[in-house]
Amino acid sequence: MKILKLFLAAAILSPSVALADKSSAPPIPRIRFLDTTLSNGLRVLISEDRFAPIFSIALTFAAGSANEEPGKTGSAHLLERLMYEGSERVGSGEYRYRMLFDGIASGSSTTPDYTQFGATLPMDRLELALFLESDRMRSLVISEKGLEAQRAAILDELARAESQPYGRTPWTLFKLAYGNFAYGHSLLGTPEDLQRTTVAELEKFYRTGYAPNRAVLSLVGNLSAADALSRVRAWFGGIQPQPQLQSPDPPPARDEREQRDTIKDSNARETRIDIAYKIPAVNTNDGQTMAILHLLLADDDTSRLRRRLMIEEKLASAMSGRIRSQRRMSLYHLTITLQPGKSPEQVEALIENEIERLGRGTITPEELDRAKFAARRQAVAVRERSLSRALLLGQYAALYKDPKLINASIESLMSVKANDVKQVAIRYLTPANRTVLRTIPADPSRHSGK
C-alpha cells in the first residue's frame, strides 16, 4: 500500500500533464470573419457567432499617445474621454446612459499606438450601436465645458497615480527603455501639458486621428455578416477620410549598452526592481516565441524564475512579467518586489543566471509542453467573449494590418521549439539590451521589515 501511495504521489507530482486527455482536446476554433474596406478607408471585420443572443462592437483608431507632440502630452487619453461628451446627435453623457439601459458592457482604452472603444449589446441593438459609434466618429463636439470636466478628472487620476506606491515607476522605466519621446512619455500626460491643451488642438487631433481611414470596425456575435455590413455602409459610408497623421518615430530596436537608474519613492515600503528587454513585435516569429519563453520563465509558481526567486531562495515577495506589445517593438517587462533586507544585486544576479540557464541549458519536452498548454489555456480564455475577439481583431488590424493573426498567432505558439526559445533568450535577454530601474523607499524606516 505504501509503495502504491508513493507511486501515486510521484505521478501526481510529475510535472507532466499526463492526466489531461490530449486526444480529446478540441482545437481552438478558428475565428472566421469577413474583411472588407469601405471607400472611405474604414476597415470592417465581421465574425458571426450564434451561441448567445448578443454581439460586440469595437472601434480601433490607429492613433495613440505616440502620435502626440512634445508639450501636448495626454491629448490622446483626453480625447478618449471626450468621446463620451456628445456629438451632433448624441448628447453629453448620452452614450453611457444608453448603454445603461440597452447595453451589457462598454469601455475604452488608450495605448501609445491605438485608442480603442468597445461595447457588448443584445443582438437586436445593432442599429443603436452603429448610430452611437458613427455619430461620434463623424461629429464629436469638443466644448470648453467638456474639456474642463475631463481635464479635472484626469488631473485627479494623475494625482492618485502619483500617490500610489511605485506610481512613477512604469513611465520612468519606459522613458529609459524606449529612448524616444513617442513611446517614452506617460499617456496620462503632465499636469502642465494638460492645462495648456486647447479645444482647437484636440479637434485637430480628433479630425486626423479618428478618421475612418485610420479606423477598424469589428463586429462579433449573433448577427448576419451580410446584413451587418450593409448597415455599416449606411451609417459609416458617408464619413469623409482625412489626411494621414504623421507616424511617430519608432524606438531604436536594440541598445548597445544597458540603461540603469534608481528612483526614490516616498510611498514605497520595499525595494522594487523593474527590468525591460527590447524584443520584436508579436507579429514576428521571435515575438511569438517570447510568449512561450515568458510562460517558462516567469508566469506562475511553476515557472523557473518565479519558483527560484519566491519559493526556493525567498528573495522576492512578488514577481510578475508581461509583454508590452507595440507596433514595431515590444518590451518584456519583469517586476520584482524584494523581501525585506534582500539585496537587489543578489536578485539581479539570480535573474541573469536563470536566463543563462534557459539560453544555454536544457529545456525538457515536458517543460515545453507545459508552457504550450498554458499558452493554449490563455488563448482560449482571451477568445471566449465576443468583446475580446472584437477587440483583438481590431488591435491586430490597427497595429499590424493583419487581423488573421488572431488565428495565426495560436498556430505560431504551438509550433515553437525548445531551440527557438533558447535562441530568443540568447538574442534578446542580454544585459546590453536591458533597462533596469530600481525603486527604493525614500524613508528607510517605513521598510516593512523594521
Add this chain to the structure above:
Amino acid sequence: MNNKFVRSLSVFFLLVLACTARGQDTPFNRPVELPARLILKNLAPRSSEPMYYRLPQIIERRLKNGLTLIMVPNYHSPSFDLTLCIDATSLSDPPDRTGVAEATAALMLQGTRTRSAEEISRAFANQKLDFVNSFGYGARWRRLSLNGLVETLESGLEIVADLVLNPAFPANEIERWKANRIAWWRQSWSRRNTVIYERFTEMLYQSDRRGIASAPPDVVARLTREDILEFHQARYRPGTSRLAIVGNFDPERVTRMVEKYFGAWTPGAAEWPRVEINPPLPRSRVRIINYPQSDETQLIIGNLAVHRFDDDYLAFALLNQILGGRPYGWDPASKYDAAAAPSRLLARFAERKGVRRVPLTDLSALKYLQHFAVVTTTDAEHVQSTLDGILAEFRSLQDGNISAEELENAKRAMITDLVSRLEGSYWLCHQVLEYDLLPRGYWDNYATMLSRISVEDIQRVARKYLPTSNVQILALGPAEKLSQSLLRYGPVEKFDPETAESN
C-alpha cells in the same frame, strides 16, 4: 489555488469595461462611471421589439446515487465551468456545533486519503484548473467551482470527487484552522463591513440559525475532528447535491465520467434544514454599534422580505431594479448627474448632502435568506435626512408613483441582465444550477412574465415588503451623536463592537 481570472497572452492592452449591473467577469482598469453631465437628444434608434433570447440546450440527469447532473454541452469555446453544490451550509450546523460546516468546507482542501494539501494545489496548477471553494453563512449551498480547458474536465472531476468523497481532515490542520479562526474573530470588530453584516443578520433572523453569521470562538475551540467527520458523513450526500457543467463536450461521455468519479458516493440525501419563511418583523427597531471616534456612519435599513421561490419574487425584483438598479462595478462614492441615474435612490442622492456612499439596495432572496436592505454611508449629521430620503422613496413606491417609462426601463434592464449571462460559461453555470427547481419554462417565459407585471403589482409588493412603519435600522458610528436622531425611528439599543454587548 488560483481564483478565476482572465489573462491576456500575446497582446497586452489596457481595457476599461463599464459593465452594467451584470456580473460580467471582465477585467477593469478604471471604475465604471455614470456620466457627470447628461444631455439627452433622444435621437438614438430604439427597438420596441421584445428582446430575443433562447437558452442553450440543457440536459438533466440523475445518477443512481441521487446526484443531480445538469449539463450545457454545446458551449462555443473548448473550455468548461463546473459547480458542485452541496447542501452543507451553516444552516445545518448542529445547535451546539456552530462553525462545523465552515470548518468542514475549509479543511477539505487540507488533504485527502491520497493527496496532501500541496499535492491538491499542484494537481490543480499542473492542469491549469482554476478552483474556487465557497462557503457563506446562511447560503443556500456550499459550492466547489472549477474552470479549465475541456480536455482537463476529467482530471478536474477526479480531483473534486477526491476532495468531496475522501477528505482526510488532518488533526494538526484542524487545530491550525481553529486558532486562525479564533484570532480572526477577535479582530473582527475592526472590520466594519463584517460587523455591520453580521449584526444586521442577527437583528433580522434573531434566534433562527440564519441569524448566526459567524461561529463564536468558544464554540470553535470545542470543535473536534469527530464533529467534522460526523458532519461530513451526514451532510455531504449526493441526493441533496447537484453538479452543473457547462462546456464543449459529448453529454453521454461526461455522464459516464461523472458516474466513474462520483458513483462511489454513498447514496442518500441529507435532511433539508428546517427553516421557516417568516413575514417581515412587525415593529421598528434601531441598533447602534458604537464607534465613538468614527467620522462617518454606516447604515443598513431593511426587513425580511421575499424568498426566491415566492410568487411575489419577480415583482419585488423589479421593484428592486426601479429603486436601486445600478451598473455592476460602479463606485457609490463617485459623482454623477442625477438625470443619468438608472434608479430612484441614485437619482435622489446624486447631490450627496453628507452622503459618502450612495444608498445601494441589497436583495438577498435565496431559498433560505429572504431579506431586503438599503446600505449607505453618511456623515453623522446627515443620518436623519438620509434615512428620511430612503423612506420617502419607499412610500412613493407604496403609493404607486411609478411612470410607465420607469417600469419599462427596469424590465429592459432585467432582461438584458439575463441575456448578458448567456455568453460566459461561469454565469451560465450558475444560471442553470436551479433550473429544475424553478417552474418548467421559467427562463423561456421570463420576459413574458416580466411584461405582465403592472404598476399595481409593484405597489402591492411595496406595501407588503418595504419597511416604513417596521424598519430595522442598524448604524455603525458614534453613538453619542446618533442616539437622539435615531430615536424617532424606533427604540434604540447600543452595542459595543468588541464585546457585542449592549451598553
